[in-house]
Amino acid sequence: MKGAFMQDLEVKNLSFSLGKKAILQDISLSVKRGEFVGIIGPNGSGKSTLLKTIYRVLQPQAGEISVLGRRLQDISLSESARLMAVMGQFHKVNFDFTVEDMVMMGRIPHQGISGRISAQDRQAVERALSQAGIEKLAKRRFAALSGGEQQRVVLARALAQEPRLLLLDEPTNHLDIRYQMQIMEIAAGLGVGVLAVLHDLNLAAMYCQRLYVLKAGRLAAAGRPAEILTPTLIHDVYGVQCEVIKGPEGRPVIVYGREKMAV
Numbered sequence: 568m569k570g571a572f573m574q575d576l577e578v579k580n581l582s583f584s585l586g587k588k589a590i591l592q593d594i595s596l597s598v599k600r601g602e603f604v605g606i607i608g609p610n611g612s613g614k615s616t617l618l619k620t621i622y623r624v625l626q627p628q629a630g631e632i633s634v635l636g637r638r639l640q641d642i643s644l645s646e647s648a649r650l651m652a653v654m655g656q657f658h659k660v661n662f663d664f665t666v667e668d669m670v671m672m673g674r675i676p677h678q679g680i681s682g683r684i685s686a687q688d689r690q691a692v693e694r695a696l697s698q699a700g701i702e703k704l705a706k707r708r709f710a711a712l713s714g715g716e717q718q719r720v721v722l723a724r725a726l727a728q729e730p731r732l733l734l735l736d737e738p739t740n741h742l743d744i745r746y747q748m749q750i751m752e753i754a755a756g757l758g759v760g761v762l763a764v765l766h767d768l769n770l771a772a773m774y775c776q777r778l779y780v781l782k783a784g785r786l787a788a789a790g791r792p793a794e795i796l797t798p799t800l801i802h803d804v805y806g807v808q809c810e811v812i813k814g815p816e817g818r819p820v821i822v823y824g825r826e827k828m829a830v
């Protein structure tokens with residue numbers, strides 16, 4: 568890789584539409600080196616679509632995306648699979664894989680054409696199983712695990728990939744609070760850039776250095792959680808009443824109220 572780069576991810580003026588429907592309009596964002604950045608916003612605001620354009624499942628009609636200082640259009644799909652890992656929302660698996668097999672799939676971008684599993688691959692899988700705290704599940708069938716256990720296997724698969732940029736789409740969906748925090752801690756401790764779509768604003772405030780707020784496919788706000796998570800913004804974006812109080816380390820804690828809740 569040539570030259571120094573300052574950003575793990577840079578998205579410039581990205582727009583994406585499906586037919587005539589604009590899903591994302593003029594989105595610019597960045598993840599600085601090693602930064603943990605969150606994307607928040609209501610259902611249907613375009614969060615997952617934005618991640619999908621970054622991990623190349625969807626092709627934006629306008630804009631530019633760079634990972635570690637290189638434009639996606641200049642790197643091959645296999646190389647971008649080595650640079651970024653994704654922990655996505657749904658993990659329906661129709662085949663009967665073991666946990667170990669699933670996590671080994673994270674090594675595919677690193678394996679040569681032969682697809683032979685190396686000692687390095689095995690070590691990466693062992694490390695990932697241990698980081699996700701699921702060594703004991705290694706021989707179990709993935710399909711027979713609980714939702715939360717499956718979630719951690721999917722995280723382990725992303726870790727086995729040894730990415731330079733980690734994309735998380737609602738990573739804590741099925742998890743109890745301990746594992747929600749554990750997943751966030753693991754991601755925060757990797758030392759790589761993280762871009763995470765999150766619904767829980769308190770969790771976002773706890774772990775994200777900066778947040779981008781999406782509303783109807785556009786950026787409604789961006790900044791540090793303490794700057795942008797105000798009752799006015801939360802009402803404007805989500806349509807709910809809340810108070811924001813100062814929690815530990817000065818971080819905002821959002822307390823929702825039922826008053827004037829329209830259903």
Ligand SMILES: Nc1ncnc2c1ncn2[C@@H]1O[C@H](COP(=O)(O)OP(=O)(O)OP(=O)(O)O)[C@@H](O)[C@H]1O
Binds near residue numbers: 590612614617
């Ligand atoms: N394949 C598709 N066909 C039609 N509309 C789509 C398609 N994929 C996404 N959309 C629409 O694009 C918009 C953004 O969807 P997206 O899944 O990105 O939102 P989101 O913010 O991730 O939502 P959620 O919080 O509910 O997961 C929604 O209105 C959705 O209905």
